[in-house]
Amino acid sequence: MTPHDGSLQESPLPPAIDSTAGAVKPPPVPAAVDLSHHISAESRLRQQSRLKMASSYLTRDPSILSLAAGLPSPALFPIEEVTARVAMPQAEAARSGVWKGDGLQEGVTMEFLKTKRCTELGKSEYDLSRALQYEQGTGSRKLLDFLKEHTERIHHPQYSDWDCIMTGGNTHAMETVFRMLINPGDYVLLEEFAFPETVDSLRPLRPRLIGIDVDEEGMRVDLLADILDNWDEEARGGKRPHLMYMVPTGQNPTGATIGTERRKKIYALACKYDLVIIEDDPYYFLQMPAYVRHGTSPSDGTVPVPKTNAEFVASLVPSMLSLDSEGRVLRLDSFSKVIAPGTRCGWITGAAVFVERVLRHNEVGLQFPSGISMAVLHGLLVEAWGQDMYVNWLVNLRAEYTVRRDVILKAMDEYLPSGIASWTPPAAGMFVWIELSYEKHPRHGHLSKEEIEMELFEAGIAKKVLIMPGSWFKAEPEKLSRAIFFRATFAAVPPEQVRAAIRQFGEVVRSTYGVE
Amino acid sequence: MTPHDGSLQESPLPPAIDSTAGAVKPPPVPAAVDLSHHISAESRLRQQSRLKMASSYLTRDPSILSLAAGLPSPALFPIEEVTARVAMPQAEAARSGVWKGDGLQEGVTMEFLKTKRCTELGKSEYDLSRALQYEQGTGSRKLLDFLKEHTERIHHPQYSDWDCIMTGGNTHAMETVFRMLINPGDYVLLEEFAFPETVDSLRPLRPRLIGIDVDEEGMRVDLLADILDNWDEEARGGKRPHLMYMVPTGQNPTGATIGTERRKKIYALACKYDLVIIEDDPYYFLQMPAYVRHGTSPSDGTVPVPKTNAEFVASLVPSMLSLDSEGRVLRLDSFSKVIAPGTRCGWITGAAVFVERVLRHNEVGLQFPSGISMAVLHGLLVEAWGQDMYVNWLVNLRAEYTVRRDVILKAMDEYLPSGIASWTPPAAGMFVWIELSYEKHPRHGHLSKEEIEMELFEAGIAKKVLIMPGSWFKAEPEKLSRAIFFRATFAAVPPEQVRAAIRQFGEVVRSTYGVE
Structure with a gap:
C-alpha cells in the first residue's frame, strides 16, 4: 500500500534500513538493547487504532474496495499546481579552497502537479494530490527514505534496528520525546544553561531538572560523573536520572561544542547508568573552521572551504548517535537552521522501539508535517539536489555563517573592554556567550550577579541594544548564578547592525564598569 | 512588531476582535464568564518565556538593535519562489438553482516571492522570506485576521473577548485542548460512538469516558440531562464531568447532525452544570439538502443549490459557538475537509483565557503551522478569493459532496436488504451509518452483536469489500453494543466503486442472514 492510495492512512511500521545489505557484506551489527523500560506511563497507554490496523487488509489485497x-x-482540493524555484549550490569541483560568496548556480523550478498531469517530462514525480491528502504518521515515505539515507551516510548508526520518523521540527520533536520518556518527578539532566523553550516545554511535565555546569567545551563530564556516581536516592527523594537532554554542537545559549573525547566519556556514562540521551542537534552542520583572533587571515573576511564533501564530512565532530551501539540516543534533526524554519519539518532517529511510540503519538497529534512543505522539500532535496548536492549546500551554508560569526567576533575584539569581557569563539551554531567580570564591577558584593545582568540589560535597552542576560537561560532558575553572562546572536542580523549593536553594548559595559 | 521583522518570535496576545466597533454601534456584548477553573494542572504550569517577553521592547521601540x-x-533559505495555481469558484450570480458540476472558472496563479522582488504588480503581498522564517505561536497574523472575520461572519460570537489561534488541524487541536482541560481521572462526556483517534488521543491522559447514546439526530439530550442531573459522586468515584467533546454536524462515525433545538438544550445543560464544550466541527459546511428516497428528483443526480450566499449561510444549523454567550465553547475548525488535509492548518475559536493557554502550548510544541501552507492558504483565501468567494467555494463543495452522498444512498436503496438494513440519510459530512437487525440474524442469541459484526466484516473482506464495524468506534469499548452497525464513507471513492462496494456488502448481508 502506498500512503495515498485512497485507503487508510496507516500501515505497520516499516522495518529499519538493513545496513547489512549490499554487494560486499560488512560484518553484521547487533540490534539495540531493549530500553523500553524508559517509556513513560503516558506513552505506554498509546494504542494503534483498529481502523488503522484494518488497512493491512488493503495492503495484502489491493483489489478490495474500501468504504473505510x-x-x-482530491478532485475537490482547490490547489491545482504548486511550483517552487530552488537555489542550486556550487558544485564540489568548482570550490577554490576559500569562500568567495559565489556558492549558487542558476536555480531550478520544480512543478508539483496532480497525478494525471504528471506524465510530462520535467514535472516533479511528487504528486500534488498526494501532498494535499492525508499522510501516514511517519511523514512522506519518499522524503523519509532520503532522510534515512542521509542519516546513514553522515552518522553510520551502529545497531541494526534504528529508524527515522518525521516531526514538525525540533520543538515539536522535543515535546514528543519528553512526553515519551518522563514521568512526573523524574530527575532529568541537561546543560546548566538551556534554550528557554526546552525548560518551558519540560515544566508542565513536572520533572526535576539538574543543570550540569558547562565550560568552554560544553557540559562538564567530571561533574556529570560525580552526580551519577554519588547519587543518593534518599537525599534526592528520587531515583537516579534516566534521561539526559543535550545540544552537543553550537549549544544554545553558550555556543559550546563538545569534542570527540568528551562525547565518548558522556556516552560511556550513559551506558554505565542506563541513561537515554536526547541529542537535539540543529546546528550540527554549522560547525566552523577555527577563528583566528586579530589575525589578518583567514578571519579578515576570507573563510577556508573544504575541497571535497568527504573532507567536510570527515571534519565534523561525531554525533552522539554515531557513537551509540545500544540504541540509547534519540537524535533530533531539523530543517529550521539548514533549509528554513517555515517548513516545520524535522526528523527523529533512534531505536525502533522509541520511533514506534513517536508514530503512535503523531497519529493523534501532529498527524504529519505539512504535505506542501514535504512536497517542496522533496523537490528541493530529492529531485533538484540529491544526497551529494545537499552536502554541497551545507558546505556553502556553513561558510556563509562563518563569515557572519567572524564579523561579530571581530566587532567584539574591537569594542568590548578586554579586561572585563571574555568569550570563547564558537566553533558551531549561531550564538556567542559573553562573560563579564563580577569582581571588576564597581558594586560587586553589593549587587548580585543577576542584578548586574539586569542593570546591564536595561542600560542596553536605553542605549538601543537588546542582548539576552545569561540568567534567563538557567535550567535551574532558583540556583544562584556563578558568573555574569550575555548571549548574542549573529545569524540573521546584517553585518553593519551587528557591529553597531556590539559597539553600543561595549559602551554600556564601559560606562557601567566605569572604564574608558 | 510584525511577526517577521527579524526580532523575537513572540508578542503579547493581541486583543480579540472588538465586535462593538463600527459606524453604527450595536448594543455592547458582555465579556465571557471566567472559566479558568477548568484549566488542567499541566496547562497551569505553562509560562511565557522571558525571552519572548523581552520582544516587547522591540515593539515599543523599533530602532533598538537586536542581538537577541x-x-x-532568510538570505540563506534555498527556496526562492513559490507559486500556487488555485481554482476559482463559480460566482454567486452565475448559479442556476441546480448543481450542474460547472462550479469552476479559470484558475489563477499566485506567486510568492522574497520581499525585495515583491514590488511588481500581480505578486502576492505575502512575503516568502517571512513564510519561510519563524512565526508567532498564533500563526500568521494576516491569515488569522481573515479567519477571525470569517468566524465573525458565520458564527457571530455573543461575547466580547473571543479570539482565534491557528492549529495544525483538528487532530492537533483536539490533543491540545484535551491537555488544557483534563486532569487524570476526570470524567469526560462524548457521543457513544466516536472517531477512534479521539479516544486514542484521550487514553494517555487517563480520563474516564462516558458515551452518551445517540439517535438519528445525534447525542440524546434526555440521557445527557439524566447523567448530569443524577450524578452520584460517591458511586462514580469522581466529580460530575466538566468537559464534553462533540462533533455536532455530520458526526464521525454516525453521520448525525444535531438540530437547533437540541443544540440549545445541550448548551443550557452546559451552563447549568458548568461544562466546557469542545465543538469539533470539520463538516460544518458540508450540510446538505434533504435526500429524497426513491424519488426521481432531486436525488437522481441533480442537487439544489442556494441562489445566494446569504441563503446558504442562513440554511446552516447554528454552531455551538454561535449559541455561546458565556465563553464555554471551544470550536475547532479545520481546512482538511474544505480545502485539503495536507495543509495541516486549522484554528480554534474560544474565550481569550483558553486561547492564551493554547498559545503557550503552541510555543513549545507545534510552534506554528507550516509557513508554506499558510502562504498558499493566504494566496488562496485572502488574495485570490476573499470572504465572499470562499463562501462560493463552500456552496460548490457541498453540492459536489451531495452528489456523492446521493450515489451511495441510491446504491444502498438498491442493494441492501430493506427488512434487515436501515439508516438515516446523513444531512452533513462524509459518512453513512448502517444498522443491521440483530433479531433477524439466524444465530441471534447465540452470537453477540460484536461477534456478528466481526463475522460480517470478515465475510466482507472475503468478498473484497472493506467496511468498518460499529463497535470499533465505541467511546466505552467495554460496554456491550446495543445494535449492529457499520460505517461507510462516500467522499473520496469513485461512484462506480461505491456502487460495486455496496452491492458486494449487500450480498454479504443477504448470504449471512440467509435472505434472497
Missing part, C-alpha cells in the same frame, strides 16, 4: 477511510476527494 | 533572537538568515 474518511478521506476527502 | 536565534533566527537564521
Whole structure:
C-alpha cells in the first residue's frame, strides 16, 4: 500500500534500513538493547487504532474496495499546481579552497502537479494530490527514505534496528520525546544553561531538572560523573536520572561544542547508568573552521572551504548517535537552521522501539508535517539536489555563517573592554556567550550577579541594544548564578547592525564598569 | 512588531476582535464568564518565556538593535519562489438553482516571492522570506485576521473577548485542548460512538469516558440531562464531568447532525452544570439538502443549490459557538475537509483565557503551522478569493459532496436488504451509518452483536469489500453494543466503486442472514 492510495492512512511500521545489505557484506551489527523500560506511563497507554490496523487488509489485497477511510476527494482540493524555484549550490569541483560568496548556480523550478498531469517530462514525480491528502504518521515515505539515507551516510548508526520518523521540527520533536520518556518527578539532566523553550516545554511535565555546569567545551563530564556516581536516592527523594537532554554542537545559549573525547566519556556514562540521551542537534552542520583572533587571515573576511564533501564530512565532530551501539540516543534533526524554519519539518532517529511510540503519538497529534512543505522539500532535496548536492549546500551554508560569526567576533575584539569581557569563539551554531567580570564591577558584593545582568540589560535597552542576560537561560532558575553572562546572536542580523549593536553594548559595559 | 521583522518570535496576545466597533454601534456584548477553573494542572504550569517577553521592547521601540533572537538568515533559505495555481469558484450570480458540476472558472496563479522582488504588480503581498522564517505561536497574523472575520461572519460570537489561534488541524487541536482541560481521572462526556483517534488521543491522559447514546439526530439530550442531573459522586468515584467533546454536524462515525433545538438544550445543560464544550466541527459546511428516497428528483443526480450566499449561510444549523454567550465553547475548525488535509492548518475559536493557554502550548510544541501552507492558504483565501468567494467555494463543495452522498444512498436503496438494513440519510459530512437487525440474524442469541459484526466484516473482506464495524468506534469499548452497525464513507471513492462496494456488502448481508 502506498500512503495515498485512497485507503487508510496507516500501515505497520516499516522495518529499519538493513545496513547489512549490499554487494560486499560488512560484518553484521547487533540490534539495540531493549530500553523500553524508559517509556513513560503516558506513552505506554498509546494504542494503534483498529481502523488503522484494518488497512493491512488493503495492503495484502489491493483489489478490495474500501468504504473505510474518511478521506476527502482530491478532485475537490482547490490547489491545482504548486511550483517552487530552488537555489542550486556550487558544485564540489568548482570550490577554490576559500569562500568567495559565489556558492549558487542558476536555480531550478520544480512543478508539483496532480497525478494525471504528471506524465510530462520535467514535472516533479511528487504528486500534488498526494501532498494535499492525508499522510501516514511517519511523514512522506519518499522524503523519509532520503532522510534515512542521509542519516546513514553522515552518522553510520551502529545497531541494526534504528529508524527515522518525521516531526514538525525540533520543538515539536522535543515535546514528543519528553512526553515519551518522563514521568512526573523524574530527575532529568541537561546543560546548566538551556534554550528557554526546552525548560518551558519540560515544566508542565513536572520533572526535576539538574543543570550540569558547562565550560568552554560544553557540559562538564567530571561533574556529570560525580552526580551519577554519588547519587543518593534518599537525599534526592528520587531515583537516579534516566534521561539526559543535550545540544552537543553550537549549544544554545553558550555556543559550546563538545569534542570527540568528551562525547565518548558522556556516552560511556550513559551506558554505565542506563541513561537515554536526547541529542537535539540543529546546528550540527554549522560547525566552523577555527577563528583566528586579530589575525589578518583567514578571519579578515576570507573563510577556508573544504575541497571535497568527504573532507567536510570527515571534519565534523561525531554525533552522539554515531557513537551509540545500544540504541540509547534519540537524535533530533531539523530543517529550521539548514533549509528554513517555515517548513516545520524535522526528523527523529533512534531505536525502533522509541520511533514506534513517536508514530503512535503523531497519529493523534501532529498527524504529519505539512504535505506542501514535504512536497517542496522533496523537490528541493530529492529531485533538484540529491544526497551529494545537499552536502554541497551545507558546505556553502556553513561558510556563509562563518563569515557572519567572524564579523561579530571581530566587532567584539574591537569594542568590548578586554579586561572585563571574555568569550570563547564558537566553533558551531549561531550564538556567542559573553562573560563579564563580577569582581571588576564597581558594586560587586553589593549587587548580585543577576542584578548586574539586569542593570546591564536595561542600560542596553536605553542605549538601543537588546542582548539576552545569561540568567534567563538557567535550567535551574532558583540556583544562584556563578558568573555574569550575555548571549548574542549573529545569524540573521546584517553585518553593519551587528557591529553597531556590539559597539553600543561595549559602551554600556564601559560606562557601567566605569572604564574608558 | 510584525511577526517577521527579524526580532523575537513572540508578542503579547493581541486583543480579540472588538465586535462593538463600527459606524453604527450595536448594543455592547458582555465579556465571557471566567472559566479558568477548568484549566488542567499541566496547562497551569505553562509560562511565557522571558525571552519572548523581552520582544516587547522591540515593539515599543523599533530602532533598538537586536542581538537577541536565534533566527537564521532568510538570505540563506534555498527556496526562492513559490507559486500556487488555485481554482476559482463559480460566482454567486452565475448559479442556476441546480448543481450542474460547472462550479469552476479559470484558475489563477499566485506567486510568492522574497520581499525585495515583491514590488511588481500581480505578486502576492505575502512575503516568502517571512513564510519561510519563524512565526508567532498564533500563526500568521494576516491569515488569522481573515479567519477571525470569517468566524465573525458565520458564527457571530455573543461575547466580547473571543479570539482565534491557528492549529495544525483538528487532530492537533483536539490533543491540545484535551491537555488544557483534563486532569487524570476526570470524567469526560462524548457521543457513544466516536472517531477512534479521539479516544486514542484521550487514553494517555487517563480520563474516564462516558458515551452518551445517540439517535438519528445525534447525542440524546434526555440521557445527557439524566447523567448530569443524577450524578452520584460517591458511586462514580469522581466529580460530575466538566468537559464534553462533540462533533455536532455530520458526526464521525454516525453521520448525525444535531438540530437547533437540541443544540440549545445541550448548551443550557452546559451552563447549568458548568461544562466546557469542545465543538469539533470539520463538516460544518458540508450540510446538505434533504435526500429524497426513491424519488426521481432531486436525488437522481441533480442537487439544489442556494441562489445566494446569504441563503446558504442562513440554511446552516447554528454552531455551538454561535449559541455561546458565556465563553464555554471551544470550536475547532479545520481546512482538511474544505480545502485539503495536507495543509495541516486549522484554528480554534474560544474565550481569550483558553486561547492564551493554547498559545503557550503552541510555543513549545507545534510552534506554528507550516509557513508554506499558510502562504498558499493566504494566496488562496485572502488574495485570490476573499470572504465572499470562499463562501462560493463552500456552496460548490457541498453540492459536489451531495452528489456523492446521493450515489451511495441510491446504491444502498438498491442493494441492501430493506427488512434487515436501515439508516438515516446523513444531512452533513462524509459518512453513512448502517444498522443491521440483530433479531433477524439466524444465530441471534447465540452470537453477540460484536461477534456478528466481526463475522460480517470478515465475510466482507472475503468478498473484497472493506467496511468498518460499529463497535470499533465505541467511546466505552467495554460496554456491550446495543445494535449492529457499520460505517461507510462516500467522499473520496469513485461512484462506480461505491456502487460495486455496496452491492458486494449487500450480498454479504443477504448470504449471512440467509435472505434472497
